Amino acid sequence: MTPQLILFFFLATVAVLSALGMLFSANAIYAALFLILNFGTVAIFYLLLSAPFIALAQVTVYAGAIMVLFLFVIMLLGAERTGRAPASWWLQPLALSLGVILLVEALYIVISQRGALPPPGEVTAAYGGPVAIGEVLFRQYLLPFEVTSILLLVAMIGAIVLSRRRT
Amino acid sequence: MSVPLAYYIGLSAILFTIGAMGVLIRRNSIVIFMSVELMLNAANLAFVAFARSYEAISGQIFVFFVMTVAAVEVAVGLALIVAIFHTKQSIDVDQMNSLRG
Amino acid sequence: MLLSEVPAGGAQFFYLVPWMVFLPLIGLLINIIVGGRLSEKWIGGIASAATGLAFVVAVFLAISLVGHPEGTTVPLIDWITIGELRVRWGFQVDTLSVTMMLMVSFVGTLIHIYAIGYMHDDVRHNGDPARYRRFFVFFNLFVLAMMVLVSADNYLMLFVGWEGVGLCSYLLIGFWYEKGEKGIGNALAAKKAFITNRIGDFGFLLAAFTMFGIFRTFDFEEVFKQVPQVAELFPIAILMITLFMLLGVTGKSAQLPLYVWLPDAMAGPTPVSALIHAATMVTAGVYLVARSFPLYAIVPAAQNTVAIVGGATALFAATIGLAQFDIKKVLAYSTISQLGFMVAAVGMGAIVAGIFHLVAHAFFKALLFLSAGSVIQGVERGEHHIEHDPKLKKASKAHAHFDPQDMRNMGGLRTRMKTTFWVYIIGALALSGIPPLAGFWSKDEILLEASHLNPLVYYLLVAAAFFTAFYMGRQVLMVFFGEPRSEAAAHATESPLVMTVPLMILAFFSAFGGLMNLPWLHTLGHWLEHTIKIEEAVKEVKLGAEAAVKFDWVVASISTALALIAIGLAWWLYERRYKELLKLPQAKRPDDPLRGILGPVFRLLEHKYWVDELYWAVILNPYIALSRFLAEQVDWRFWHDWFHDQVILRGYNALARLLSVQIDLGVIDAIANWIGEVTQRLANRMRLIQSGYVRNYALSVFLGVVIILGYLILR
Numbered sequence: 001m002t003p004q005l006i007l008f009f010f011l012a013t014v015a016v017l018s019a020l021g022m023l024f025s026a027n028a029i030y031a032a033l034f035l036i037l038n039f040g041t042v043a044i045f046y047l048l049l050s051a052p053f054i055a056l057a058q059v060t061v062y063a064g065a066i067m068v069l070f071l072f073v074i075m076l077l078g079a080e081r082t083g084r085a086p087a088s089w090w091l092q093p094l095a096l097s098l099g100v101i102l103l104v105e106a107l108y109i110v111i112s113q114r115g116a117l118p119p120p121g122e123v124t125a126a127y128g129g130p131v132a133i134g135e136v137l138f139r140q141y142l143l144p145f146e147v148t149s150i151l152l153l154v155a156m157i158g159a160i161v162l163s164r165r166r167t
Numbered sequence: 168m169s170v171p172l173a174y175y176i177g178l179s180a181i182l183f184t185i186g187a188m189g190v191l192i193r194r195n196s197i198v199i200f201m202s203v204e205l206m207l208n209a210a211n212l213a214f215v216a217f218a219r220s221y222e223a224i225s226g227q228i229f230v231f232f233v234m235t236v237a238a239v240e241v242a243v244g245l246a247l248i249v250a251i252f253h254t255k256q257s258i259d260v261d262q263m264n265s266l267r268g
Numbered sequence: 269m270l271l272s273e274v275p276a277g278g279a280q281f282f283y284l285v286p287w288m289v290f291l292p293l294i295g296l297l298i299n300i301i302v303g304g305r306l307s308e309k310w311i312g313g314i315a316s317a318a319t320g321l322a323f324v325v326a327v328f329l330a331i332s333l334v335g336h337p338e339g340t341t342v343p344l345i346d347w348i349t350i351g352e353l354r355v356r357w358g359f360q361v362d363t364l365s366v367t368m369m370l371m372v373s374f375v376g377t378l379i380h381i382y383a384i385g386y387m388h389d390d391v392r393h394n395g396d397p398a399r400y401r402r403f404f405v406f407f408n409l410f411v412l413a414m415m416v417l418v419s420a421d422n423y424l425m426l427f428v429g430w431e432g433v434g435l436c437s438y439l440l441i442g443f444w445y446e447k448g449e450k451g452i453g454n455a456l457a458a459k460k461a462f463i464t465n466r467i468g469d470f471g472f473l474l475a476a477f478t479m480f481g482i483f484r485t486f487d488f489e490e491v492f493k494q495v496p497q498v499a500e501l502f503p504i505a506i507l508m509i510t511l512f513m514l515l516g517v518t519g520k521s522a523q524l525p526l527y528v529w530l531p532d533a534m535a536g537p538t539p540v541s542a543l544i545h546a547a548t549m550v551t552a553g554v555y556l557v558a559r560s561f562p563l564y565a566i567v568p569a570a571q572n573t574v575a576i577v578g579g580a581t582a583l584f585a586a587t588i589g590l591a592q593f594d595i596k597k598v599l600a601y602s603t604i605s606q607l608g609f610m611v612a613a614v615g616m617g618a619i620v621a622g623i624f625h626l627v628a629h630a631f632f633k634a635l636l637f638l639s640a641g642s643v644i645q646g647v648e649r650g651e652h653h654i655e656h657d658p659k660l661k662k663a664s665k666a667h668a669h670f671d672p673q674d675m676r677n678m679g680g681l682r683t684r685m686k687t688t689f690w691v692y693i694i695g696a697l698a699l700s701g702i703p704p705l706a707g708f709w710s711k712d713e714i715l716l717e718a719s720h721l722n723p724l725v726y727y728l729l730v731a732a733a734f735f736t737a738f739y740m741g742r743q744v745l746m747v748f749f750g751e752p753r754s755e756a757a758a759h760a761t762e763s764p765l766v767m768t769v770p771l772m773i774l775a776f777f778s779a780f781g782g783l784m785n786l787p788w789l790h791t792l793g794h795w796l797e798h799t800i801k802i803e804e805a806v807k808e809v810k811l812g813a814e815a816a817v818k819f820d821w822v823v824a825s826i827s828t829a830l831a832l833i834a835i836g837l838a839w840w841l842y843e844r845r846y847k848e849l850l851k852l853p854q855a856k857r858p859d860d861p862l863r864g865i866l867g868p869v870f871r872l873l874e875h876k877y878w879v880d881e882l883y884w885a886v887i888l889n890p891y892i893a894l895s896r897f898l899a900e901q902v903d904w905r906f907w908h909d910w911f912h913d914q915v916i917l918r919g920y921n922a923l924a925r926l927l928s929v930q931i932d933l934g935v936i937d938a939i940a941n942w943i944g945e946v947t948q949r950l951a952n953r954m955r956l957i958q959s960g961y962v963r964n965y966a967l968s969v970f971l972g973v974v975i976i977l978g979y980l981i982l983r
Binding site: 002004005008012015016019020022023028031032035038039042045046048049050051053054057058061062065066069070073074076077091092095096098099102103106107110111114117118119120121123127128132133136137140141144148151152154155156158159160161162163165 | 205227236245
């Protein structure tokens, strides 16, 4: 067990537990807070995977902006609690069993294909830094990048239109 | 990097399954939304891990775009939930079945 | 025409030959398109000019032929190309075709000019001046078709012209289609001409099919080149072709047994009779035999058949001509008779004599017809004069059935229509064969040839010549001499200059046309020799002494003497005896002195041997009865009443009922309804799935993912 592995397992445990916490907490506020914790651990994973830019974007955009938006809405609506019993009695067991099957299938694929995956290796220092990302983003992916700006504008207008009270 | 890629993929699969469970089990539409975000995150993790081991920076660029789209989705989705709450005074998905066949 | 094709020696204008066809075409198109806004003079002038220019072109062609007598063919366009069958529209320019072109365009021009005057009165007399333009359009169309016929360089193109002149004949005979006996007489005459011609054309077509079957071509040159080989291999085929062709000739050139249409064709206006039914179209058959001479030369049986048909027709028609009272009918039978002379001549192989007579006949027969038209209009004018003079109108009785063409209503016209009288005399004498007029030379040459080649035909023709002189004498005496036999004839007036000038020109040529081919000079013979040359292999067949024809005093004196006797006889009968008869009271007086002498024979001739009646009895009535039987019994009773109404209708109804009730309702509708019901029931179940709960949908997607993943793993 190398220190890195220990660190990985620790963080993985935190991530899974926080995700389960989100799943099972009755209060939406708690669920949101668990999710922020989960996003934070994922950001650390990104750092471990030598993606510092993405890691910081994760913290600012996801954990920061998006989750704050969630909390705002929850508190604005005052709808943090809903009943727990599902509409159909068979839905929950069926969903759970399907989830288990999916997990088993996914893990089976990962384990069986493990040999085909590339072994862990080292990357150059510049990999994943803002410079490297910027180079690719503004050269190769300039058009998609500009299109996302339009998408964001559209979303902004759409959000304003939808949440406006009908008069 | 000494952690094998398979570990990251496995973690990604677990997180994705938990997110999917959230979508299926929870009735609170905001929590369902959060579960969707968790699933997106799981996918992002797989992307970054693969980008790392194949040294393909495009994988990280894709994550960047996914984040943007997620932000857009959340903005519109939450606006929708607000609008629905205004009419139904509830965000319980089990009370929304006006499209019943 | 390429310069390289121009042979040395003399100017040549062969490339002009398509204008022979296109000039009349231009003329008729002008008249069709703008003729409605032109005056009569312009319409007639344009049509005449078109024909006249065609004559000028023909003169140029003739001049070219002097330098290059071998002639040429001028291809214009390819008409049909199917496999082996290659037909082009080409123009045959040789001495024979150019002779025909000269004759057609020259006589045609004069008749066009004459028609300017004649139709002016005719359209007013018949009460529809608007048809003036139509007449000249048809006339130009006729010249066009005739030019196509004589200029064709293959049998199929010749057939196009052949049909074209037949069509024009139909259109012009029926020009006053609403007139005539019972208002349909002219239309019936036109129909008769057309159908009779169709029977002949059927023969022509059979000949053409056989020809293509054997020779694999229609071109004159190609066909004639192959004649010697084919004659050795299939002599019977050539006999078939020539005999079938003879059927076509009898139709177009009014020979026995298909001559019956020509007398009825006199229903057309007189210029039509002159141009089409005397001078040009009817000679097409003669031209065809002359053109196909290499074919006929090789089968003496066919030659003899043609010669005997011609000779028999000549005599047969001449005898009928003796007892006709209609001025144009006499000329019509005379035409049939003279065509018989020509056909007999070309049949015997005396091509030059036949063509000589053809050209000479064109002059004097056109002259006679046009003069007859002049006479008819003179009498009509006289009648018109009476109609507008109350005193005279009271005096003349029984005017209801006045026929301006009946010679019994004429008489004494020589003092009132001087020009017409003199030109008519020239024409009549030329036709009777009195020297030195054109008819004498040409007829004499035929008789001379016949005396060498075929004694039977010779006797037939001599008898015909005798009768010809007699009926012409009778006609002249009845029309122009004696006292007027009607008020109209007494007030007849001479025709205008536009009509009499062409008559004088034609009279000049009728008088001096013989110079074309005097027996000692043989100009036309040498001219045609270039075209009618015989292949070496055919030369063995006896063709007659035509190249060596010399004047034979015996033959000439016999025919001249007979003609003079006939004329004398006519004078005795119609001048002397007629005056005696006049002393008898009206009721006992026969309308014709000959009737008293011949009695029942005259009746036989007057009724044309009852050939029309015979045809009606033997062919037409049984045919009509058969058609009626087929129509009423077989078609109507059997097919319509029984088969259609009973068998098919009922069967069909039963079948339809079976199909609609059993098959359609029982099977097809049932299937369709079953599908509908099943779908509806299925849909009722399936809509339960559509719960409206978004989580159910998500579950479905999730289930799908699980299943697909499972499939990928277990695969």
